[in-house]
Amino acid sequence: MGSIILLTSFLFSFAAEAMGCCKQEKSKTWTFPTLILCLYGFFCMMKPSEPFLTPYLTGPDKNLTTDEVTNQIFPVWTYSYLALLFPVFLVTDYVRYKPVLLLQGISFIVTWLLLLFAHGVVAMQLVEFFYGMVTATEVAYYAYIYSVVSTDRYRRVTSYCRSITLAAATAAAVLGQLLVSLAGVSYFHLNAITLASVSLAFVCSFFLPMPQKSMFFHRKDISQTPPGADQAAAAPDPPRPSRCQEDKSSAPAARGLAPERQDDTPSPQQHVLRVLVQLSTDLRDCYSSRKLLYWSLWWALATAGFNQVLNYIQVLWDFRAPSHSSAVYNGAVEALATFLSSVTSFVVQYMKINWDLFGELALGIFSAIDAGSLFLMYFTTNIWACYAGYLVFKACYMFLITIATFQIAVNLSMERYALMFGFNNFVAMVIQTILTVVVVDSRGLGLDIVTQFLIYGSYFAVIDGIFLIRSIYMLVSSKCKRKTARSCKEHLNHAAHESTEQIVTGDMTRL
Structure with a gap:
């Protein structure tokens, strides 16, 4: 009911916004693509079968064993996602987003057609490969917004798209449960409903207008020389800094993303090479900022662990309470987890905390809570305790990733933020692949699902140790600096007082 209210309020607010802007000529450039993009995101996330994937695979429909699902099928998603992430990131910008959204829609349809009608381990591995294509192409969804709306509307449109996908995910989980x-619908028919939904998303993607620009390869200002350090500082109210704030004086950072103007039009190969070289330069400049480096390090480490837990949590639930003999509440738990995550993410903006000073302490504390939640899932045999641990785990991660996203985004231009976002996720997938090969894959240790969560809890405990130690070091250093500054100020005041007394004494002697 809450998700329905959220969805209804969103539709009314968007309709009011669109009607208020329809008299303006600029509205034609953003209201229609935003509406289509929101519909696309809604139908993509309306997947009531997703919380019940493991019971479906291990049940009578597919008749697979838990070991086959855990050690042979699910790892394929990680490998395919890693292999496709970086090339898809570049191709997405080069072809200007819409073709990649079409590819995502096709991958959605193929995934659920195989889930419905194919059988066997190899077929389900193909399912995981195509779903890896789906997740790798998600970058096109939010990147498309930047290419069709003006910068002053970007935050608003992003809010619309995130709200609709959140509402759809919650509604889908509630509907599935x-x-x-209550209705006794089979998992097969849930997957049929999901196939219909993603097919509608594919149809919606055809109505999206083709963008005329992109962030890297098809920039409108590609021939313009960006302002230098002094000019950028004098620019009136920029929406976001054009480079890493901590590296303003460095020459590479001052170049921005646009290459220098040349008289001759470069060939496509030269243009692509120039953009790739500039992207590598931007990455080097941004990661040279120690602040961004540590936030990105947590992002990559925690996201790898979070994705790994999400990928195998249903297997643990099915082990604690087998679906063939117990009631399954996966949909209700996912809906509640999504709601709590949205609440914790929303609360961040109202917390008046110096995140530069206490941010890493928060990373350490909440990573410790994540580790404790995973250890609870390992030691308990009660399914309700497992559900509770998962709720706490996901809410804490979403709370922290919101802080990390803000801390990184506030220091970067939109282009550099997109670049760091993609690279951080790539590093996270590399770490996740290592975890999968060593811990999960049958060619590695091939650990059982319960022992895996002991490893994941230990993994987050290591993350907790790293950032707690660093946060303590930062707090002690800050305190010492304040103490030193205070003592220096007192010394200067004392010296000035003595100098004043000497001057007064000298004047009295002369008198």
């Missing part, structure tokens, strides 16, 4: 628990 209600259909399974």
Whole structure:
């Protein structure tokens, strides 16, 4: 019911916004693509079968064993996602987003067609490969916004798109749970509903207008020389800094993303090479900022662990309470987890905390809570305790990733933020792949699902140790600096007082 209210309020607010702007000529450039993009995101996330994937695979429909699902099928998603992430990131910008959204829609359809009608381990590995394509192409969804709306509307449109996908994910989980628990709908028919939904998303993607620009390869200002350090500082109210704030004086950072103007039009190969060289330079400049480096390090480490837990949590639930003999509440738990995550992410903006000073302490504390939640899932045999641990784990991660996103984005231009976002996720996938090969894959240790969560809890405990130690070091250093500054100020005041007394004494002697 809450998700329905959220969705209804969103539709009314968006309709009011669109009607208020329809008299303006500029509205034609953003209201229609935003509406289509929101519909696309809604139908993509309306997947009531997703919380019940493991019971479906291990049940009578597919008749796979838990070991086959855990050690042979699910790892394929990690490998395919890693292999596709970086090339898709570059191709997405080069072809200007819409073709990649079409590819995502096709991958969605193929995934659920295979889930419905294919059988066997190899077929389900193909499912995971195509779903890896789906997740790798997600970058096109939010990047498309930047290419069709002006910068002053970007935050608003992003809010619309994130709200609609959040509402759809919550509604899908609630719908799936209600259909399974109250109507007795089979998992097969849930997947059929999901296939219909993603097919509608694919149809919606055809109506998206083709962008005329992109962030890197098709920039409108590609021939313009960006302002230098002094000019950028004097620019009136920029929406976001044009380079890393901590490296303003460095020459590479002052160049921005646009290459220097040349008289001759470069060939496509030269243009692509120039952009790639500039992207590598931007990455080097941004990661030279120690602040951004540590926030990115947590992002990559925590996201790798979070994705790994999300990928295998249903297997643990099915082990604690087998779906063939117990009631399954995966949909209700996912809906509640999504709601709590949205609440914790929303609360961040109202917390008046110096994140530069206490941010890493928060990373350490909440990473410790994540580790404790995972250890709870390992030691308990109660399914409700497992559900509770998962709720706490996901809410804490979403709280921290919101802070990390803000801390990184506030220091970068939109282009550099997109670049760091993609690279951080790539590093996270590399770490996740290592975890999968060593811990999960049958060619590695091939650990059982319960022992895996002991490893994941230990992994987050290591993250907790890294950032707690660093936060303590930062707090002690800050305190010492304040103490030194205070003593220096007192010394200067004392010296000035003595100098004043000497001058007064000298004047009295002369008198």
